[in-house]
Amino acid sequence: MPRPFIQSRRLLSRLTGMLVLIAPSIAFGQAPETASNGVVHAKQNIFVPMSAAAEEVLGVSWLVTGICTAIFAIVAGLLTYAIIKFRSKPGEERLEPPQIYGSFQIELAWTIIPIMIVFLLALVTARTIGTVQARQIPADAVKIKVIGRQWWWEIHYLSADGKTTEMITANELHVPVNKVTHLYLQSADVVHAFWVPALAGKTDLIPNHTNEMWIEPNTLGTFLGNCAEYCGTQHANMLLRVVVDDQAGYDKWLAAQKAPPVEDTAVAAGKDTFFRTSCINCHAVDGTIAKGVFGPDLTHMMSRQTIAAGVAPLNKETLREWLRDPQEMKHGNLMPNMQLTEKELDDITEYLASLK
């Protein structure tokens, strides 16, 4: 069914909430909850890179920005001068100025000077393209396959030779600091793009095609990113997090992710309901009969910071809200409302919340 253009109910509730919420959020910046290792880099700026890949680009970015600013200042200055200086004065409307038809020398000058600037920029651009795209990736780089899906990220940690998947997670990339991470980008459905501004420029995830990119972060913290290619209804909520940890923290995280899922007899009821209903058609929990491949892997889902690819922080409340009706939290996403009873909701929430 086509939905109404504007939902008046939502508008009203929004308007009341807005007045309270907006002012402080502008003043202080309402930062999302923090990562285990401290800072969340929510505010990013492509001129403040925190990874070698983004730094390589910085030089040429400043160069072209500088050149363009200078050109703007000169040309806009000349235009302004001309408008003021050569403005028609009252009383001389009928006098025509000297008719100048052109000047070969001047034309030549403003053809050649731009050509020289373009030539310079082209050379610097070519060199930067080379250093980023043709970089020799070290053999010990962390190898990760990122698969774009409507509207979340499937993340495979690959073996050292890059051939087999060792562990699958979603929406949150953990990488070690000061080390190259080699990303293999694929898509399971439509075109997406991987963009974390402080870490690197974006690269598309295209079905039937593997793209590669690399990052080498030099700052600890959680970096927020987005899908940057329109991919359908919830493109806006295909959010991404990259957690940059020191080597020890990263190793610890990786070991925990590779471990079998936590078994807790206290949540047996929920586990039973989970495996009885159609959850397992789409979701997987390592070492169980849940081997679905359409939705995010849930083996250690509670270790992640957010639910629904970044729509809300992940905790029991948001988890239960999501299970009650996924369409309410992230309208149009591919998980249907499972019509769970209150009891089932409680049980499954308890079970999933135990998957740390």
Place this chain on the structure above:
Amino acid sequence: MADSHLTTATAKGFPVAEAHAEEKSLWAGGIHGWLFTVDHKRLGILYICSGLFFFLVAGVMAALIRLQLMWPRAEIIEPEVFNRFFTMHGTTMVFLVGMPIIAGMANYLVPLQIGTRDMAFPRLNAFGFWIFFFGSLLLYFSYIGAPGLYNKGSAPDVGWFAYAPLTSRAFSKGTSTDYWALSILLTGIGSIATAINVIVTAFCLRCKGMTLMRMPLFVWMSIVMAFLMILALPALSAAQIMLLLDRYLGAAFFDTQAGGSATIWMHFFWIFGHPEVYILIMPGFAAASEIIPVFSRKPIFGYPIMVAASVAIAFLSLGVWAHHMFTIGLPPLGNTFFAFATMVIAVPTGIKIFNWLGTMWGGKIRLQTPMLFCIAFLFQFLIAGLTGIMLAVTPFDWQLHDSYFVVAHFHYVLIGGLLFAIFATIYYWYPKATGRMLSETLGKWHFWVFMIGFNLTFGPQHIAGILGMPRRIYTYDAGRGWEIWNQLSSIGVIFQAIGLLFFVYNLVWALYRGKKAGDDPWDAWTLEWTTTSPPPDYNFETDPVVNSRRPLWDIKHPNDPDWHHDDPEMFRKSAKTSQHP
């Protein structure tokens, strides 16, 4: 001031003006006179009016988009509706606003400026308009028609660029994508008809004495625009036909799940899409090249190089499409080539800006409304061109691509450049088309309010993009530093809307109450100002004869005619073949 020059041409005894034509009322013939017309002037006005109508429709969508984005996590417009809005906004503004208005400008002005009675193929012209018009209605009919078959869909929501495989039936159910493809195919046929007409008219129907190098620059740039249309549009039409084959006959050109290629669609689309940008901006250049000289009281600086730059831009624009695809993983050589080709376009484009500056330099600049819009055009197009160079630098584009920086960039091209030039065009030629002057006071209000609103809306978007805000998102989280820039941007919309109210009111008011324009209200130099306002069906009572690029200048200044200054080679030739007064 304008009145004092009303009948200069007649007084100086210009051969055309002597046998003065009867002006033709806009209302002559009633509704029938408009629906069944094959007159290039009426079709031109129809094109421009339907373009302005759709401009208001798509403008309302843009305003709603900005309303939703004014606050983080706002829930004013649903994601599906938002996606339809930006798809329809983009598609409408390019195909249903830009294309018809530039077609209308060329239609109205080319025959008048080259001194002929109509376009070469008047019936093809009418066919072109009506197929465009019904194609446009088909696009909007999707709001009613698309859910009919599958109870899903409504208006297209795949983006104006409709990247595969989002358009395949697996991801785009219902028929909205088919409405998109079919309606744009139809409007494309209309554009091709216009393009053929402009080329044949300009090459075959010029009046006596009007060599190619004496054509007004408006006509030159209309020819360039027309050639680009013929070269670029078929790529899109072919892709859309392939898309429809994919969707209904299992052709799998772009269906990646059946082994098709998503990037092939991108290539097809941008082989059309980038020249399209130059198709749209070329009439903006054309209008500025006519208006700036008249209001600076000097001939255009460096006419031959302006022609050469236009042709060069057209050629180069055919080889830069992949700068829209720097993020798809092209090999380094491909990335370098397209970066270089894109930067090279800056050279002829820069030449144009310098030549307009050279035209103003040493002139006596009259700051009337058409000139104000042209001056803003110069500043804003300068910004657009420079951000374009920034985007051409491939590694920088990896960051800026598909961010709000790009949104800001192309709105500076298409609003700051094209739309301001269209406003200048309307203020400048409205007196010719209707016989009445638009109000200068309302015009200046329109200019200042709209100009401030435009820059307030799109200036901050550069910064949002630099702070990492991607395009085409219906909402965003607080705390990423984007709130203030989005709020400024949305507030700017209010100013733009008020500016447009002045404009619309002015258009209607002047039709009844505007000052009588007379033949030549601006003391201008090209042939359209020798005939009545509005001109009769046949435009000119007798065939004009010209001896230079500015026939009315020659009449008004018999002691210092332009052909004294023309290229000496051309002067010698023309002295042999044509009689001077």
